[in-house]
Amino acid sequence: MIRRRLLACTAILLLPRPTAGPLAYVSNERDRSISVIDVGAARLVATIPVPGRPRGIRVTGGGRTVLVALSDVQRNRTGSEDAIAVIDAAKRRVVARYAAGSDPEQFDVTPDGRLLVAANEDAGTASVIALPGGKALATLVVGIEPEGVAVSPDGRRAYVTAETSNTVSVIDLAAREVVNNLLVDVRPRAVAVSPDGRLVYVTAEIGGTLTTFDARTGEQVAAVAFGDGDAKPVGVAVSPDGREVYVATGRGNSVAVVDASGRKLLANIPVGRRPWGIAVTPDGRRLLSANGVSNDVSIIEAATRKVVGTVKAGAGPWGIAVAP
């Protein structure tokens, strides 16, 4: 009886303040923290310190867990801070750390939450680890300077970009081997897969393009250029209905909207300075960009393609992920 009441009290104390919308988590590369943003209310609700330089970020377990790639400042060797940090979303603190090879940068998680694939930038490899627990399952050689990672919606494949090789390696997650390598445009950064798994979208920072590949054949089927101006396409995300692709243009200080076929630029939305990470809310109504130089997050209404809110984050926002 007493014990039950105690539990009830604890539960109330631990309950976060009511939120108006989904929560977004932003990795702040320069001040080693994660900003927690209430998207609906457009306000910062918490800041979580992390032990390392955070970059790649994903939400798993239906919003209960936030995973963050941490790197050591010491490059080119596995440093003591290199890890995937596990944050308990309710407690808002780091509860575990998994080894994921040298200098993990971006990563993705299978839809069932059981596998994590991380790009090890300095080692030229991709690490596959089991969740939860973090057991290392495979280390695969991919291109030089691997960067972006995306897992297909069916969880069978992972795509890993490599900035120096201009390649995307296709990993069969069941066999845990690289089954194909696609030649892509110059300095590929991020990769995303359409909800039906048929199309693979790749940004190229120096090429200034988004290129689209047929996932089955590996052939390039479309390309769209963002002009010869300042645009340096980096982060990419697909709307939940698969109809639109969103690209953070870096020095272009905008989020570009491209049609699903990857052929047509539909809109270019000015946001904060140097947007890098990009995410879409699960209902598809809001786009979020993590702006690395203006140290904030732009909240865009997808329907009107207008910025409806700007929220201050930490120093050097890099990646962003939204809880369901």
Added chain:
Amino acid sequence: MSISLLISALMTGGALLAAPLAKAAAQADTLRIAFQAASDSFAAGRAANLGVQLGAEEARQTGGMVGRPVALVGPSGESGGDPSTGASVVIGGSGGERCEALLAAAEAATALVLNLGCGADSLRTERHAMLFHVGASDSTYRRSPPGSVLWLPALERYGAAQLNERFAARFGEPMTAPAWAGWMAVKIALEASLRARGTDAAALARALLAPGMRFDGHKGRALSFRQADHQLVQPLYAPGGALEEISP
């Protein structure tokens, strides 16, 4: 390190080979690159040799992934343009003593010739259809702030830190400008071959001038060859870190 040792290191180096993959890999012609290595006895020559070595190791990895085997043939010495080497690319010109051999290769016109460090404006004429310049011209340097260089080991932005650290980890010394030029030349050779979908020398030269042909030199902007004089247009770095666009 002697030249022969250097070449054998090139042939056997790169323990991290890409997994054998693309079906095309077995059938594709090998891209043969003849390197007119510089003497190790002066710093710039030695640096260029190491840059080519790293470039070749990385090109072999990338080429292996996408079905284009890459081999350095040589040491080619003065016969860099000799068709008997089977090379469709010659890389040379790393310093004064190597400019004559470079010119001979350009005159032979049997291979795409990539010039690392010969700055003479006389080389930058329409007469040399197969000659392309990775390094800047003497006249560009004369117009630039004193001490301007192609690359600095202290560069960090735009992926420069990653490249500098790969070089330092591989050789235990900083990546200087001649080393960058050597690394870049091999990368350009491979990417020309991937664009041309072959190894024919004339096709490689055409690929370098093809519309939209851009290169990432880890300098934060797209680099390309200028039609008029085959010069790679790129930023230079002045002491203090300012950028200067090349305009020979």
